[in-house]
Amino acid sequence: MSVSGYYAWRNRPPSPRAIRHAWLTDLITQVHTGSRSTHGARRVHAEPRLGHGVPVSHGAVKLLMRRAGPAGVTGRPRWRRSTPDQIATDLVDRQFSQSAPNQLANAIFEYLEIRHNRRRRHSSLAMLTPTEFENTTIVA
Known part of the structure; x- marks a missing residue:
């Protein structure tokens, strides 16, 4: 040149x-x-x-x-596994006494329903959730 x-x-x-x-x-x-x-x-x-x-x-x-330099966000958010300090060690806080019938079972069903039934499949099929079923069949 x-x-x-x-x-x-x-x-x-x-x-x-x-x-x-x-x-x-x-x-x-x-x-x-x-x-x-x-x-x-x-x-x-x-x-x-x-x-x-x-x-x-x-x-x-x-x-x-x-x-x-600008770039878009890539991919979708990944599901993060919970670390041991985020996991509840005891779901009922060691309170096994009940003030009402099936109170402890309802608490466990609610946890399972929220944790494992996120899409609310029971309600979309016009079926009762485990919690609703327990509440309707309580014998006092």
């Missing part, structure tokens, strides 16, 4: 593509920040095209996001 070519390149004004990329980078960072920094290139690409009417390709958005 010649010395004159280097100084000609250094003193040259920015190209139209560089100007457009700088403008698009600002727009992309605004959209990404507006999404609480969760959107990836696909969703960020949809906002300028559909929301602002700017013709831009998906590849250009990926390139500019890679250069500017």
